[in-house]
Amino acid sequence: MSVVKKSPWILHYDGTSCNGCDIEVLACLTPLYDVERFGIINTGNPKHADILLITGSVNEQNIPVVKQLYEQMPDPKAVVAVGICATSGGIFAECYNVVGGVGKVIPVDVYVPGCAARPESIIDGVVKALDILEVKRKKR
């Protein structure tokens, strides 16, 4: 996939999100926001993906899952943390089973704020990730 310039495929993983950001990620795919017009497709296979979208924070049990998904993705790749939980743990930061933001486990390129993040800002975050992908591609 890395030869295609501007049609990134997305892999979505839900950490410990409350679903609020997840359904907004899905809403991006539907007719009103329709990210497919940018060539963006949601895939279920990490080996096809260029951008990893993570919603929600990480906990002990899903850290290996997140790491594995990230490692399976081909280079160059970018990570977009969607929502405040993926950024820092948000309202749940003090919970006993929450480790914190996704940044504690894998390198994050773009942070999308919001609780829940709006579709517009998610799309914006993905577009930002495109530039980062471009830089990473040139470095190789």
Add this chain to the structure above:
Amino acid sequence: MAEQILKEISANDLLAETLKIKNDGYRLVAVTCTNKDGMELTYSFDKDHELLNLRILTDTETELPSISIIYPYSFLYENEIKELFGVKITGIMPDFNDSLYKIPVKTPFQMND
């Protein structure tokens, strides 16, 4: 609003009381545990929107029988309480042996911080 009945029973009567309730046609709504000055378990049952609660005051030392032989679907509630609160519930079918949620801290609801 329908009425809420709260009945305090001893741990020994749990199975007998539950069986009676089951035979009366109630369904199990939830099992709730509260940890404040000792453990407090509440078994909630429903029939025609009437909520019936059985309450047991216990501690983490006493062994409690599982009601999963009467209400098989109680296993999730009981596994949760066993893992998060450390109440010794015996004979849960199936018993996840404290790995339902697989949390890094042991019995988090016992700590008071």
Add this chain to the structure above:
Amino acid sequence: MGNRTIVPFGPQHPVLPEPIHLDLVLEDERVIEAIPRIGYIHRGLEKLVEKKDYQQYVYVAERICGICSFMHGMGYCMSIESIMEVEIPERAKFLRTIWAELSRLHSHLLWLGLLADAFGFESLFMQSWKLREQILDIFEETTGGRVIFSVCEVGGVKKDISSETLNKMKEVLTAMEKELKEAAAVFLNDSTVKLRTKGVGVLSREAAFELGAVGPMARASGIEMDIRSQGYAAYNQLDFKPITDQGGDCYARTKVRIGELFQSIDLIRQCIAIIPDGEVKRKVTGNPKGEHFTRLEQPRGEVLYYAKANGTKFLDRVRVRTPTFANVPALLETLKNCSLADVPILILTIDPCISCTER
């Protein structure tokens, strides 16, 4: 006897945005047993009551789940109001009911879309979610949020809806009803859709009762159980009768939920017709002391809120028993003896909300 294999399902699976893991024990193509492994999304937010006071906790309760967010906030507020014996203003009750029914609309439409996606009907998925956006627009106009509104508080609601907006809402819903009928016809009459749902995952009335199923899952098996008939909020002033079906299969569950879509629109219309004027919140002072069990009907079924307060601003305990938690045993039962290809549809058919379940 065929070959036995174990197929892992999840936690990252395209059909479900949420992480749940099942070990499916297969004999050839048949599922013999499904062993759940949860905990990927467990946060432990019930323990947060020790750190957030009872008014701040509304925000936590709303974030138990982003889909039924409003009703979680409402359930929590109702239990605190019962403990404090606060009677909220009539108008607030109606506003809560309107938002709750709108939440049901958006949740059921979301579910219909995901179901269509699970059996590979992409355009139907898009159609359902397109309809859903209209509800989200209403949310945004009335509360400012699309998925999490933070409009409920102990003592009432934070925002009022003007009568112009209510009338506009009525128009939007009437127009939507027509489009809904078209989409519903595909779900209920299309022969290819019926092939995937009819007779799949049958749950008998007895089994549904024995396994403690709630919500549309129980109603599709013929159990007339709907907490709304208890008459909380404004439901006691509305004409309401639970929708049931005798089929017990995926088709029946789809039918019940589609029926509830139209019912919700009808309930909102009834609310708009008789909503009284007045205040929308009551000032709440002091701290709660006591305990209360509150139940209400979420899109996925009955939810139970238990709150125990000790007279300080920090509660002793908040416990939430969410509908998916109660429906998991029924799901495991229906998965037995189904074919591997039907697993995604069966999992979706209980309308799972893992975030609710694990909290």
